[in-house]
Amino acid sequence: MKPARDVGIVGYGAYVPRYRLPATEVSRVWTGGYGGVPVQEKSVPGLDEDTVTMSIEAARNALARGGIAADRLGAVWVGSESHPYAVKPTSTIVAEALGATPEVSAADWEFACKAGTEALQAAIAYVGSGMVDYALAVGMDTAQGRPGDALEYTTAAGGAAYIVGSADQSVARLEASYSFVTDTPDFFRRAHQHYPEHGGRFTGEPAYFKHTVSAVQALLDELGYGPKDFAAAVFHQPNTKFPQRVAKMLGFSEDQIRTGLLSPHVGNTYAGSSLLGLTAVLDEARPGDRVLLASFGSGAGSDAFSFVVTDLIAERQGLAPSTQSYVARRKPIDYALYARYRKKLIMH
Amino acid sequence: MRDVYVVGIGQTEAGEHWDRSLRDLGVDAMLAALQDAGVERADALYVGNMLAGELAAQAHLGTLLADWSGLGNIEAARVEAADASGAAALRMGYLAVASGALDLVLVCGVEKMTDADEESADQAWSYGMDGEYEASQGLSVPAVAGLLMRRYMHEFGVQREAFAPFAVNAHCNGVNNPCAMFRRPISVDAYIGSGMIADPVGMFDVAPLCDGAAAVLLCPGDRADELAAKPVHVRASAVATDRLALHSRADPLSLRAAYMSSQMAYAQAGVGPADIGLFELHDSFSVMAALSLEACGFAQPGHGTDLALDGEIGLRGRIPISTMGGLKARGHPIGATGIYQIVELVKQLRGEAGANQVECSLGMAQSLGGSGATAITHILEA
Amino acid sequence: MNIPRYWRTERARYRLLGETCRRCGKPIFPPRDVCPHCTEPQQDPRTFAGRGEVYSFSTVHQAPAGYTDCKPYTVALVKLEEGPLVTAQLTDVDNEDVHVGMPVEMVTRKIKEEGDNGVIVYGYKFRRPVRESADRH
DSSP states (O other): OOOSSOEEEEEEEEEOOSEEEEHHHHHHHHTTTOSOOSSSEEEEOOTTOOHHHHHHHHHHHHHHHHTOOGGGEEEEEEEOSOOSOSSSOHHHHHHHHHTOOSSOEEEEEOBTBTHHHHHHHHHHHHHHTTSOSEEEEEEEEEOOOOTTSGGGGTBOEEEEEEEEEEGGGOSEEEEEEEEEEEEEOSEEOOTTOSSOEEOGGGGIIIIIIHHHHHHHHHHHHHHTOOGGGOSEEEEOOSSSHHHHHHHHHHTOOHHHHHTTOOHHHHOBOGGGHHHHHHHHHHHHOOTTOEEEEEOOBTEEEEEEEEEEEOTTHHHHHTTSOOHHHHHHOOEEOOHHHHHHHTTOOOOO | OOOEEEEEEEEOOOBOOTTOOHHHHHHHHHHHHHHHHTOSOOSEEEEEOSSHHHHHSOOOHHHHHHHHTTOOSOEEEEEOBTBTHHHHHHHHHHHHHHTTSOSOEEEEEEEOOTTSOHHHHHHHHGGGSOTTTTGGGTOOHHHHHHHHHHHHHHHHTOOGGGGHHHHHHHHHHHTTOTTOSOOSOOOHHHHHTOOEEEETEEGGGBOOBOBEEEEEEEEEHHHHHHHOSSOEEEEEEEEEEOOSSGGGSSOTTSOHHHHHHHHHHHHHHTOOGGGOSEEEOOOSBHHHHHHHHHHTTSSOTTOHHHHHHTTTTSTTSSSOBSTTOHHHHHOBOGGGHHHHHHHHHHHHHHTOOGGGOOOOSEEEEEEEETTTTEEEEEEEEO | OOHHHHHHTHHHHHHOEEEEETTTOOEESSOOSSOTTTOOSOEEEEEOOOEEEEEEEEEESSOOTTOGGGOSEEEEEEEETTSOEEEEEEOSOOGGGOOTTOEEEEEEEEEEESTTTSOEEEEEEEEOOHHHHHHTO
16 A cells, blocks of 8 residues: 555654563563563553553654654554553543644554554545644553463563654655455454453464465565665564564564564563564664564464655664654563552552 | 740640540640630630641631640631641730730640651651752652751761760750650760761650640730749740741751841840850750750850850850750640740749759740741840 | 542643732742732743742651652752742652752653542652753663
8 A cells, every 4th residue: 555645754753561470480470480471571650650651752753753843643543451540531531641633633543463553544544645744652550460460570661752754755665565364353342441452363374474474475565675685674572582583484684683672671562562663663764774564463463564764864863762662661570560650569 | 015024834744645646645735834824715815836737627716726735716726837836826825915906825746756656747847948949859748858967067067976065955854844755865876876867867866756735825014923823924925937948048057047036036135146045946956956056156156066065055154045945855745836835935034944954034935946947036124 | 539629720830830920920839819018919921931940848758648669759949930939859860970060951751640440640840851861871
């Protein structure tokens, strides 16, 4: 898919909270320290953080890199599965905090881990159609894992914000995008439940791998590219192994995914996951680099994008804290403090 | 303006009064003050109180207490200036008599803190600060003192221990005050080892919130001798205010309202700090005691703690403070505190302070609202 | 619920939106109708950058109602680089590491929640700048 006019990423920004729960803490409590761990550690939001506050910071970073005033934004769209309100968009609070109101469109997006890239697809269309000059798409989550469940090792907090604008102002112009969606209930949460359900191994081959491979393959075919044409590739990263495996299946090397693979150190930031990985790539990208972004959201679907980095990247990278500076800003906590921060302690 | 005299005083014990309600306490103190003066009627009642609305669901407190104490259809009103409410009520009573408008004016300060749980009481106490930009940030009243104490320690190179004498002195004096909430001495070690409330403000830096009521009867000069064996003359009454929020002040460590109020009081009385025999200051926190001494001219900025360390604040020192325990040991029933200070000052000037007697004929009382945003100073003479 | 009360101060809380006095030109935060410096009643809106340093701080161990869930937390007086002093919580800090003079930057965080079903109140807090804190590790 290509919009009517050329668009690209004008500004980008990341956010990861400072607290980290080592995976060994989860296994210490639940398995007596026995067994392997899917990531090294995961990020944990502080008591005063949520999807709203994290989106505000990532968006401020994106505005700083974009060099545009917030009131030029025509849309503020936040994708998450942990919006603080079920009714009252995260996006309205973010828009107000940024100074984008009142002449702006705002709404929340949900599609599990690809809510952010859905917002990105829409932002591309909104700008590409000429309706607005700039649109902000954010993927951000404060994911909750059921205590004792396998997902508890990885459910993390963080994400990224992207400002889409015209290609000639962008640090990375869009070549094309593609969306592949089916009704596949691999992982879901009913409206009034606190924790999601997941299908165990069903989340692998019929869900993550099928949709990611299908979306990427279709995009590559449409553009006539192969893996060798890309400097870097970023996949949705629910753990360490899945993105490594899907990269291999599609023919991408470990070198190509290394810079954008953050899950070993921050966990799975859900709607923020692949978008956060892309910011890390952009932080180190050079003009001419072609970058693949492929998200995956349970339910299920994958959005794939191909970007080419422009000459403007060098002067914009340093205008906001790098993703690595957020990753490096870490304070390890133990399981008890994590249980307090994530409000898992029920007062009887 | 006429001369005004204090001819009757009354007070309840300050502490936890499970059996006495807000109105019960007020009536107790009021009747005691009337009895002390040997009268049964007054022309008006001003009630100092901060939190009756928030904690007792009771507004209209002036009229309620006039009713409940059997004073009939007299003029009555509640006066509020946060922690300085009692002194503010005294100010209104003083103006009523001095102006010639009224003759016998009863002023009562009353507060009941213990009907509420501690967290709610703390929250209500914080209503004396800027609700939109201070309290809403999670600032507690002790945290305000913590900000001041930390800055004081930083600017003047003073350690926490330097504040210990304020608590030690107050508790030492509380021993001999039957109306004090705390009547046992504390040691410097106990002060140093105490737990933190809002670092660096520890448990012995904070005056205890409690229940209590105190009352005084005021009259004009020409009736003073008729009503009291030892009438006490109100030589000065002065009020000043500062920016409410600590962050709005040019120098947070300079209690400008206290300075201005005391300067006006000195001018009215034609005296200076050297003439003051004792000072019932607003020691809601030890740092406020130090800052009060500095603002009122008893010590240079940063040296209020030196005055304490040198022993000058004790009963035999150059400027005795908290002579009956102060807010720290007698207690801080918020709206009542300003009147407790006057009652204690009057007892001193009458020679009725017992083991805590300070030989002097001129004393000063100062009540501060919030973090010093309101300062109300009275100078009394035997 | 105090909805209108919180709504009125949103811009000041989310973005440090303050004022510049039209007569004396001094910066004003929080916004108010009358200039605290020269009593002029006309001001122009301006946003503060959010950079400053810790003027003083205190760690709250006994919290008032509404803030008990977050204790111990540290409140501070922050001197903004433009001049005004602001009362705010510090966040993302280890309480023992705070010192007077510490450089800080503004972030928008949760201040409180009106229970499980009421509004969430967001506003300014201050923390060590991210780039500086990353360098420390």
